[in-house]
Amino acid sequence: MSIKKTSRRDFIKISAAGTAGLALANPVLNWVPGFLPKHEKPLDESKAKRFPTFCEVCFWKCAGFTYLNNEGKIQKIIGNEDDPHSNGRFCPRGTGGVGMYYDNDRLKKPLMRVFEDGENKFKEVSWEVALDFIADKMKVIAKDHGPESMALLYHASSGSYFKHLLKAYGSKNIAKPSYAQCLGPREAGFVATYGAGISSPEPTDVKNTKCLVLIGNHVGENMHNGYVQEVSEAIDRGASIITVDPRFSTIASKSKFWLPIKPATDLALLLSWIHVLIYDDLYDKKYVEQYAFGFDELKAHVKNFTPEWAYTKTDINPEDIRDSAYEMAKAAPAAIVHPGRHTTWYGDDTQRTRAIAILNALLGSYGKKGGWYFAEKKKVPQYPAPAYPHPQWTWKEITRPTYKSAGTGLANDLIKASLPSNQSEHKIKGWLVVGTNLLSTIPDKNQTLAAIKNLELMVVVDTMPMEITGYADIILPECTYLERYDDIRSSQHRYPNIALRMPAAEPRWDTKPGWWMAKELASRLKLGKYFRWENVEEELDWKFKQMGTSLEEMKKIGVKIFDKEKDLYLDEGEEHFFNTDTGKIELYSLDLEAKGYDPMPKYTEHAQPDENFYRLIYGRAPMHTFGRTSNNPNLVDLMEENKVWVNPKVAKIWGLEPDQEVWLENQDGVISTFSIKVRVTERIRHDSVYIIHGFGKSNKLLTNCYGKGIDDSELITRIKIDPIMGGTGMRENFVTFLLENPHKKEVKS
Numbered sequence: 001m002s003i004k005k006t007s008r009r010d011f012i013k014i015s016a017a018g019t020a021g022l023a024l025a026n027p028v029l030n031w032v033p034g035f036l037p038k039h040e041k042p043l044d045e046s047k048a049k050r051f052p053t054f055c056e057v058c059f060w061k062c063a064g065f066t067y068l069n070n071e072g073k074i075q076k077i078i079g080n081e082d083d084p085h086s087n088g089r090f091c092p093r094g095t096g097g098v099g100m101y102y103d104n105d106r107l108k109k110p111l112m113r114v115f116e117d118g119e120n121k122f123k124e125v126s127w128e129v130a131l132d133f134i135a136d137k138m139k140v141i142a143k144d145h146g147p148e149s150m151a152l153l154y155h156a157s158s159g160s161y162f163k164h165l166l167k168a169y170g171s172k173n174i175a176k177p178s179y180a181q182c183l184g185p186r187e188a189g190f191v192a193t194y195g196a197g198i199s200s201p202e203p204t205d206v207k208n209t210k211c212l213v214l215i216g217n218h219v220g221e222n223m224h225n226g227y228v229q230e231v232s233e234a235i236d237r238g239a240s241i242i243t244v245d246p247r248f249s250t251i252a253s254k255s256k257f258w259l260p261i262k263p264a265t266d267l268a269l270l271l272s273w274i275h276v277l278i279y280d281d282l283y284d285k286k287y288v289e290q291y292a293f294g295f296d297e298l299k300a301h302v303k304n305f306t307p308e309w310a311y312t313k314t315d316i317n318p319e320d321i322r323d324s325a326y327e328m329a330k331a332a333p334a335a336i337v338h339p340g341r342h343t344t345w346y347g348d349d350t351q352r353t354r355a356i357a358i359l360n361a362l363l364g365s366y367g368k369k370g371g372w373y374f375a376e377k378k379k380v381p382q383y384p385a386p387a388y389p390h391p392q393w394t395w396k397e398i399t400r401p402t403y404k405s406a407g408t409g410l411a412n413d414l415i416k417a418s419l420p421s422n423q424s425e426h427k428i429k430g431w432l433v434v435g436t437n438l439l440s441t442i443p444d445k446n447q448t449l450a451a452i453k454n455l456e457l458m459v460v461v462d463t464m465p466m467e468i469t470g471y472a473d474i475i476l477p478e479c480t481y482l483e484r485y486d487d488i489r490s491s492q493h494r495y496p497n498i499a500l501r502m503p504a505a506e507p508r509w510d511t512k513p514g515w516w517m518a519k520e521l522a523s524r525l526k527l528g529k530y531f532r533w534e535n536v537e538e539e540l541d542w543k544f545k546q547m548g549t550s551l552e553e554m555k556k557i558g559v560k561i562f563d564k565e566k567d568l569y570l571d572e573g574e575e576h577f578f579n580t581d582t583g584k585i586e587l588y589s590l591d592l593e594a595k596g597y598d599p600m601p602k603y604t605e606h607a608q609p610d611e612n613f614y615r616l617i618y619g620r621a622p623m624h625t626f627g628r629t630s631n632n633p634n635l636v637d638l639m640e641e642n643k644v645w646v647n648p649k650v651a652k653i654w655g656l657e658p659d660q661e662v663w664l665e666n667q668d669g670v671i672s673t674f675s676i677k678v679r680v681t682e683r684i685r686h687d688s689v690y691i692i693h694g695f696g697k698s699n700k701l702l703t704n705c706y707g708k709g710i711d712d713s714e715l716i717t718r719i720k721i722d723p724i725m726g727g728t729g730m731r732e733n734f735v736t737f738l739l740e741n742p743h744k745k746e747v748k749s
């Protein structure tokens with residue numbers, strides 16, 4: 001194939017120019033590494049061809065335009081000015097997204113597992129053969145075990161067409177890792193308190209806030225675009241930031257308070273902030289009286305949680321706890337205690353976010369300017385199709401008996417239901433895996449592998465030869481987001497808005513869009529009536545027309561903003577019904593109580609590391625999104641490996657030098673496959689080490705990133721499950737250093 005890899009030098013040139021511009025045009029964003037400014041002079045639109053898209057490099061889904069150069073090749077992606085997710089700017093990963101298209105390590109043809117010459121191999125097959133095989137197997141599974149025993153695990157936009165397929169086939173066993181490995185606990189915590197989850201983008205009115213409290217929420221490294229921009233504006237306006245993090249994060253360096261908490265003790269801090277707000281009379285009495293339920297119980301509950309008590313748990317000085325509580329109260333109601341996004345930490349995560357939800361209520365910030373606004377979203381109509389068949393059972397039968405507040409299917413529970421040891425009647429026998437690299441994403445890799453072994457069918461739809469593809473029966477190569485249409489992006493925001501993604505180029509090699517695969521499978525499964533449209537343009541146009549626009553208009557504008565139907569904020573004293581049992585904000589949760597959980601958050605002690613062990617904590621780097629970018633040629637140039645952050649005191653004990661290669665071994669004796677370089681820094685507490693998630697790729701076909709750095713997931717073998725919603729707490733793993741290569745014969749290439 002003759003398409004040339006994009007020139008790395010060109011990319012750097014763009015970023016360098018961008019950064020220089022940034023210093024002048026956007027001083028507020030200077031603290032964020034690599035963030036590009038608005039594209040001030042658009043390319044000459046009469047000459048340059050552009051196609052609307054929204055980014056697939058992370059889940060913020062910024063809308064922009066893909067531009068072609070004079071030779072008709074994809075050149076760059078630039079933010080759409082009308083889009084509230086991007087406001088016309090892309091983050092470095094989004095800009096580098098072009099590298100996903102040009103990556104020559106991509107999956108190129110359907111691959112089928114065959115047994116030849118005494119071994120398992122992948123053989124290239126035609127789409128016909130691949131799809132026939134899958135449909136035949138799915139028919140057998142439906143006949144032998146019922147259609148419910150097929151599950152869909154997904155985290156790519158194209159998952160939406162596979163969801164439709166699976167429901168038409170007769171299964172609702174569908175899960176994304178973005179629930180039980182990510183934001184599930186905060187959703188459950190807010191549902192229990194306000195009767196509504198948070199969803200994405202978070203309706204925090206950061207743009208107008210006077211005080212933003214971030215609990216392990218490392219914005220600036222966590223690069224959710226519109227959010228980073230609003231935080232920058234807030235900093236520029238002089239809003240005070242309070243950051244609670246055992247690590248001196250980028251945002252900690254911009255904060256009025258950095259509280260370097262002892263990991264796993266956040267609930268003690270939160271309870272003592274609640275104590276100070278109540279006992280120092282700092283809370284919003286009118287708001288609490290009008291909207292909240294259970295204040296007296298809460299007051300009694302937190303009576304003893306003084307800052308002095310919290311100090312014994314958290315290592316944070318009582319004065320700092322008090323001062324920071326006063327700081328929030330001073331700004332209230334224009335104050336936000338941010339719920340974070342990835343919240344599956346220690347197992348008591350729903351209760352931690354409950355405490356956050358309660359704090360916001362005491363500050364009177366929910367539904368108030370500078371606090372939380374009421375977001376609105378436009379419903380996307382479904383193209384006419386018959387009603388779905390009724391499954392005999394769903395994920396609810398698997399999960400809800402134990403995790404009563406689980407809001408969606410849990411990827412980890414569907415995996416457990418696939419294990420040979422599953423004695424229940426609800427067994428999963430086949431997986432469709434669409435854009436999720438389960439082995440790095442779901443903790444306890446051995447369990448995932450045992451489940452995979454027991455499957456009758458495993459189909460992986462991906463763009464890259466990620467680890468998970470190696471275990472598939474069939475691999476279907478999807479074209480990248482720059483080469484396909486996808487379902488409409490409709491997202492909640494201050495104003496309801498929608499965006500179109502359309503192809504800017506033909507799919508490279510023999511890759512295909514997910515919608516096409518789902519439709520083809522449907523026709524083989526005799527489910528064609530659920531996909532009546534000839535092609536996806538017809539389907540999208542029909543939907544757009546129901547929404548008051550058209551595909552033709554959307555191709556020009558990319559993003560459409562609709563009028564609001566509700567107010568953004570509550571008026572003073574306005575009546576409001578919260579969707580809870582009492583119709584009020586439940587400081588004391590009747591729902592949790594009825595389900596047998598603590599109605600108010602309790603502090604639970606967590607294990608601390610033994611001598612010579614350190615808590616393994618992980619996070620994000622501004623230049624990468626997990627493993628999905630680790631092979632991206634553009635982004636590898638910006639950051640090619642992760643390093644382990646080690647406090648100088650610890651480095652001294654171990655005699656570690658900067659950039660020395662070490663291996664990590666966890667409490668269960670699991671050793672990292674590869675070595676990692678040491679970064680000695682005061683920015684991490686002495687009881688923890690920190691690495692960026694998404695590195696240590698073990699598939700040699702990923703030629704840009706194979707063996708670079710290590711994968712935190714393989715060291716996460718002890719999981720603390722949230723008893724309320726079933727999320728997998730992953731931060732109770734401890735590691736020690738191995739200075740000699742423990743895999744004697746292994747050569748790191």
Ligand SMILES: Nc1nc2c(c(=O)[nH]1)N[C@H]1C(S)=C(S)[C@@H](COP(=O)(O)OP(=O)(O)OC[C@H]3O[C@@H](n4cnc5c(=O)[nH]c(N)nc54)[C@H](O)[C@@H]3O)O[C@H]1N2
Nearest residue numbers: 155156181182435436437441461462466626627628693713
């Ligand atoms: N140890 C550890 N585990 C974690 C986390 C952590 O920090 N540490 N983070 C958790 C969080 S917050 C989340 S949200 C999840 C994320 O979990 P995942 O979304 O599973 O994460 P990725 O590793 O990015 O895997 C994405 C997969 O999608 C593929 N892909 C990319 N684009 C496309 C596309 O257009 N189509 C298709 N079909 N495939 C595509 C990629 O090649 C890759 O295989 O992981 C969770 N698990």
Ligand SMILES: Nc1nc2c(c(=O)[nH]1)N[C@H]1C(S)=C(S)[C@@H](COP(=O)(O)OP(=O)(O)OC[C@H]3O[C@@H](n4cnc5c(=O)[nH]c(N)nc54)[C@H](O)[C@@H]3O)O[C@H]1N2
Nearest residue numbers: 216217218222223247263264341342619620621622625626
């Ligand atoms: N660039 C980039 N941006 C991303 C992503 C990405 O991959 N790359 N992923 C996106 C996704 S899917 C998600 S869910 C979000 C996640 O983003 P966040 O919700 O911000 O991230 P977390 O992973 O929960 O938190 C990481 C931070 O928690 C701190 N921490 C660790 N243990 C503790 C503790 O016990 N207490 C406290 N207070 N802090 C602790 C770590 O030091 C680190 O700074 O990021 C999103 N944004």
Ligand code: SF4
Nearest residue numbers: 055058061062091094
């Ligand atoms: S934040 Fe960056 S990577 Fe995520 S969708 Fe927006 S531009 Fe893409």
Ligand SMILES: [Mo]
Nearest residue numbers: 178182183342
């Ligand atoms: Mo996430």
